[in-house]
Amino acid sequence: MGKRAKIENFVGSKIRMLQAEADFGGGKAMLANLRRGVGHEPGDIPQLLGILLPDMPEEFWSENGIATKEEWVCYTALTLYALHQQGCDVKNQPMHIDEEIGLGKALYGLMASYEGDPNAEQRILQKMRTLATSADQRELSHHLRGIVQLLKSKGISLNYKRLAGDLYEMQFPEGKRRVCLRWGQDFYWEQKKREEKNI
Numbered sequence: 001m002g003k004r005a006k007i008e009n010f011v012g013s014k015i016r017m018l019q020a021e022a023d024f025g026g027g028k029a030m031l032a033n034l035r036r037g038v039g040h041e042p043g044d045i046p047q048l049l050g051i052l053l054p055d056m057p058e059e060f061w062s063e064n065g066i067a068t069k070e071e072w073v074c075y076t077a078l079t080l081y082a083l084h085q086q087g088c089d090v091k092n093q094p095m096h097i098d099e100e101i102g103l104g105k106a107l108y109g110l111m112a113s114y115e116g117d118p119n120a121e122q123r124i125l126q127k128m129r130t131l132a133t134s135a136d137q138r139e140l141s142h143h144l145r146g147i148v149q150l151l152k153s154k155g156i157s158l159n160y161k162r163l164a165g166d167l168y169e170m171q172f173p174e175g176k177r178r179v180c181l182r183w184g185q186d187f188y189w190e191q192k193k194r195e196e197k198n199i
Contacts, residue, residue: 004165006057007070011077012161013055015096018082022090034082038145041138042067042075052078069171072137077164080141080148084158095152096160103166104128104186106151106158111187112194113154128187132180140170 001009018034021027033047043049043065052075053061060070067075084095101109107124114120127147134140151158166182169175 003070004168007060007073007168008161008165010056010060011074011164012098014052014074014078015081015160019090019094019096022085031082031085034079035086037075037079038083039142040079042071048075048079069137069168073164073167073171076137076141076144076167077160080144080163081160083145084148084152084160086152088152088155093155095157097157098159098161100162101157101159102162102183102186103131103147103158104183105190106156107147107183108187108190109156110147110150110154112190113156124187128180128183131183132176134170137167137171140167 018027018030022031030051033045033051037045037048042052052071056071056074060068060074062068062071081096088095107128111120111124127143130143131140131147134143148158166179169179
């Protein structure tokens with residue numbers, strides 16, 4: 001199994017556990033702690049280590065105190081999921097879904113929600129460009145936070161397993177090109193489907 005698949009499996013199983021326990025005190029506390037981690041780096045908030053590390057594959061762990069690529073993407077995906085889910089009922093309005101709703105498709109849904117706004121497409125494409133040109137994980141996480149808040153405001157879900165896999169690939173030049181192309185294809189495929197439906 002490749003590294004991307006292992007990351008997606010870990011993030012997916014962690015989110016399933018959080019969704020299953022969201023109605024209980026411990027689950028609510030874990031989501032609240034994860035939300036506090038948004039905007040921070042792995043290791044900044046000690047309470048999160050007990051949520052992230054116990055069942056994280058050891059091969060993801062840092063050996064020198066500097067977060068690995070794998071730790072960064074798992075941390076980013078899970079903290080952003082907790083932010084996205086805040087205020088929404090996990091059972092009736094889950095913000096993580098296993099359907100193929102990657103970031104490009106979600107951003108198309110966001111653009112479509114601004115119906116009648118002639119500048120919506122350019123604003124959303126600018127957000128995609130900003131992600132594509134992020135210099136590192138800190139900057140990418142910062143820009144993603146703003147996008148997640150917009151998706152949350154419109155009730156648009158996202159596949160966080162897929163996002164975690166994309167974030168891992170984004171850390172490598174060839175992977176970044178593949179991910180950006182896939183986001184663009186998903187965005188314009190949704191637009192094409194909508195246009196064909198309206199013909």
